[in-house]
Amino acid sequence: MTPLALPTFEDVRAAAQRLHGQAHRTPVLRCATLDQQLGAQVFFKCENFQRMGAFKFRGAFNALAQFTPEQKRAGVVAYSSGNHAQAIALSARMLGMPATLIMPHDASPAKLAATRGYGAHVVHYDRYSEDAMAMARQLSAEQGMTFIPPFDHPHVLCGQGTAALELFEEIGELDHLFVCLGGGGLLSGSALSARALSPHCKVYGVEPEAGNDVQQSFRSGQRVRIPTPVTIADGAQTPLVGELTFELIRRHVDDILTATDAQLVQAMHFYAERMKMVVEPTGCLSLAAACHAGVPLKGQRVGVLISGGNVDLQRFAQLLQQNPTQD
Numbered sequence: 001m002t003p004l005a006l007p008t009f010e011d012v013r014a015a016a017q018r019l020h021g022q023a024h025r026t027p028v029l030r031c032a033t034l035d036q037q038l039g040a041q042v043f044f045k046c047e048n049f050q051r052m053g054a055f056k057f058r059g060a061f062n063a064l065a066q067f068t069p070e071q072k073r074a075g076v077v078a079y080s081s082g083n084h085a086q087a088i089a090l091s092a093r094m095l096g097m098p099a100t101l102i103m104p105h106d107a108s109p110a111k112l113a114a115t116r117g118y119g120a121h122v123v124h125y126d127r128y129s130e131d132a133m134a135m136a137r138q139l140s141a142e143q144g145m146t147f148i149p150p151f152d153h154p155h156v157l158c159g160q161g162t163a164a165l166e167l168f169e170e171i172g173e174l175d176h177l178f179v180c181l182g183g184g185g186l187l188s189g190s191a192l193s194a195r196a197l198s199p200h201c202k203v204y205g206v207e208p209e210a211g212n213d214v215q216q217s218f219r220s221g222q223r224v225r226i227p228t229p230v231t232i233a234d235g236a237q238t239p240l241v242g243e244l245t246f247e248l249i250r251r252h253v254d255d256i257l258t259a260t261d262a263q264l265v266q267a268m269h270f271y272a273e274r275m276k277m278v279v280e281p282t283g284c285l286s287l288a289a290a291c292h293a294g295v296p297l298k299g300q301r302v303g304v305l306i307s308g309g310n311v312d313l314q315r316f317a318q319l320l321q322q323n324p325t326q327d
């Protein structure tokens with residue numbers, strides 16, 4: 001096995017330069033009520049306000065911006081049921097290259113429409129009987145398109161790391177940083193930024209309790225595969241952490257925490273009611289763990305990375321009707 005060449009914070013910095021003027025510099029918000037409840041200073045980095053509604057734009061754009069002219073001509077292929085598809089489609093349009101997205105035929109109509117709206121070609125697959133990764137690799141082999149995975153890619157994870165870079169640049173060092181976690185692109189990139197800009201900051205990944213594959217992997221030191229978890233956090237239904245992302249997580253992350261679906265609904269409720277924000281269930285993981293995972297935060301400076309805000313409004317309303325205080 002060839003050793004993995006691990007990206008460094010310098011690569012995250014270079015990504016930030018590529019994204020300058022292309023990605024939104026998203027706001028860092030505060031909430032006095034929450035600060036009082038926790039006895040802490042909490043800083044929310046709001047990637048729900050990023051272009052296309054999630055941090056995924058950062059990684060996709062950073063990857064596509066590094067294509068050679070030849071790669072640009074043949075275009076990009078990716079698979080995703082959600083935000084990665086929109087991120088690739090939008091980035092490809094901005095950079096003037098064709099994009100093919102392999103998406104489940106039962107993906108949310110809003111996400112399919114948004115992806116097509118950015119001018120991408122959508123190919124459907126059946127998520128229970130077909131292998132999207134194999135389809136992407138086949139298109140890539142037959143038509144010369146470059147395959148960009150959703151998290152396990154150095155350019156993708158370094159792009160994702162620019163959100164935390166901006167957070168530290170804006171507010172200085174932190175004691176704790178909570179990051180939403182699926183395949184680990186956002187977490188590994190954030191950890192590179194934290195280690196460089198706030199070396200003592202404890203960095204936590206937060207995944208759904210129903211799918212704690214990264215927690216199991218982190219504790220055992222080996223990547224653990226689980227069946228696709230059943231959770232409302234649809235952006236974190238990954239069965240297996242990335243190879244590259246796991247190496248970085250092992251080196252730079254302090255712990256992996258989990259949140260239940262009920263805690264996610266409670267956090268979603270909080271964001272809507274107190275901060276007037278729409279945050280998708282997966283984007284609620286970080287706050288849910290800050291409030292419920294038992295990390296002592298009194299007197300501390302705490303970063304909460306909100307990963308995205310793309311949720312069907314009907315679904316949003318449905319979820320908010322569930323009792324927000326049940327645990």
Ligand SMILES: *Cc1c(COP(=O)(O)O)cnc(C)c1O
Pocket residue numbers: 054056082083084150151160180181182183184185186187235236280282283307308309
């Ligand atoms: C993709 C995604 C995640 C998980 O990101 P990874 O880089 O796969 O860990 C979390 N939240 C949202 C909103 C996402 O779209």
